[in-house]
Amino acid sequence: MRKATFMELCDLLSPALRCKNTKMRAALKVEKRVAIALWKLAMPDSYRSVGNQFGVGKSTVGTAVMQVANAIKDLLISRVVTLGNVQVIVDDFAAMGFPNCGGAIDGTHIPILAPEHQAAEYINRKGYVSIVLQALVDHKGCFTNISVGWPGKVHDTCIFRNSGLFQKLQEGTFFPDQKITVGDVEMPIVLLGDSAYPLMPWLMKPYTGSLDSS
Incomplete structure (x- = not known):
């Protein structure tokens, strides 16, 4: 990460991370807290190892990681994970060979330590x-919508149907009402998904039947 990027990140997160000194000890600076969190998120080191790297206790590392993660969620997600210019997305997917497409959707598994309760569900x-x-990406692979936190055992279809994205697509409020005609069918802006996803008027998936050359 470049220094300019790091400092910009600290400035954006500082409203949620700035703390006051107490009689017991001086508060960690925002820059140090962000650096601790980034290091822990980027490296497979233990809290103790990260603490030694920055001269703090392992409990301080754990606190810093949660504080920075929550600050990112509260202050940055809505600014970074956003749909952006739909027409640019549609035009670039068309250039790649698929018309009137607003994004591609899939799920990915993030490894975690087994929770104490209901571990089998994960x-x-x-x-x-x-x-x-669950992530929706644009033509460049940038996130435009995310839903995270479901246990690993849950199927992609279930996660999708229970997501805010599904509700907005059903209501027709996620994309502008922009249709093209394919044959004699009016086609709205669609997502592309793999075979795990349901076939919908606004979600295309691979044909699962047998195909011949015709």
Whole structure:
């Protein structure tokens, strides 16, 4: 990460991270708290190892990680994970070969430590413990919508149907009402998904039947 990017991140997060000194000790500076969190999120080190790196206790590392993560969620997610210019997205997907497409959707498993309760619910089909991140991306692979936190055992279709994205697509409020005609069918802006997703008027998936050359 470039220094300018780091400092910009600190400035954006500072309203949620700035703390006052107490009689017991001086508060960690915003820059140090962000650096601790970024290091822990980027590296597989233990809290104790990260604490030694920055001269703080392991409990301080844990607190810093949660504070910075919550600040990112509260202050930055809505600014960074956003739909942006729909027409640019549609035009670039068309240039890649698919018309009137507003994004591609899929889920990915994020490994976690097994929770104390209902650990079996977090074991995914590949056999490890995870939570699921559902992500919609644009033509460049940038996130435009996310839903995260479901146990790894839950199927992509269930997560999708219970997401805010699904509700907005059903209501027709996520994309502008922009249709093209394919044959004799009016086609709205659609998402592209794999075979795990349901076929909808606004979601295209691979044909699952047998195909011949015609």
